[in-house]
Amino acid sequence: MINRTHVKSLVQQVNPVPVAMTDGLSARAAEELADLVGPVEAQRRAPAPRSSRRGFLVAAVACTAAAVVATVAVFALNDPKEPGEGGGDPMADEPYFGTTAELEGASVLIVRARLGAGHEETTDGLTETVATAQVLATAKGAFPTGTRIELAYTTPGSGPETADLAAGKEYVLLLDELDGNRFTPVNTTQGVYGVEDGHAVAGDDNDVTLSAGVLKALRLLTP
């Protein structure tokens, strides 16, 4: 039986050019970059006297190429996590819910909760943040106000699609249950709504609104 995350790991393990092998530019790529942007940089410099123009341009392009290679090195050192890469897990293996009914129906627990501080855990090559959250109101599930639940979620900022979760803030959480009384958002982008001025605010790439019944149970305002 292939579980929720297995498809992803199976496909990734047969990637003939793993992401880790795509770090940094090759010497050829760096030279090609210098070929492209060099003349522009050369033109930026003050025009040389006509008699020495050729020599100036050769030197300018050479300097530019060196600068580009240096820039490349600085970028490579300062920006180790490329989009879609990194030590975390940028792409959750999860469904997308097209309607409110589907989203709420797939959730075993829907609560309004305040998130506590978390720590990272790695299981089967999947790094997630684990944190507790204090339930402030419940719309679905058997966790009354005041109880604490344990959450596991994709570490914020570890990829292009992560919920903007921060300790101390309130959220509406639509959760699925993992083993051991631990919960996880039903979808990285759809399982978390921010709470702002009494409203539930959906994240990017989520155009599904919560039902009036859920909002009322969570003591939130309807749109």
Add this chain to the structure above:
Amino acid sequence: MENIQTGNDRERAARFTALYVRDHPRVSAFVYRRTGDRGSAEELTAEVFRIAWERVLGGEEVGTGWLFVTARNLLSNHHRAATRLTELHRRITDELDRAPASGEDSGVLETLERLPERHRDVLLLRYWDGLSTAETAAVVGCSGPTVWVRLHRAREAFREAFRDVHASPASLSPEESA
């Protein structure tokens, strides 16, 4: 998705350099996975960025999604004959001097091979190429939410096909058959 916008030449060059440094390795790997030949991949990737630079100089916007779409278009122009995934994998692992596919890996490759192109595409774009939802949407020409739906369906199709592959004795390695 970061865009390059018109500005002075120095700013253009700096922005293009940032885009190039960030995305050239990704585009190059994307092409390499589909050609099975490093030299061809380097040539094609260079062409992608040459076109990108021309667009930048012309005051047009260039973003990561555009780079992958252009790479895909160039691939379709230069590599019309579809090479089997298993063969591409073998060529690349040979060239990189990496271990060949194991029994389970062969099953996964065969499963991917059996999938309809629309399912295989989205799985590879996400899990091999590491494209974000927005980048995947640009490449396949759909909306972000549609990418999630397609990914969900592709995973379901993979699970089903993978079960079939493992149920077929011919697909198992000698050790697994024993």
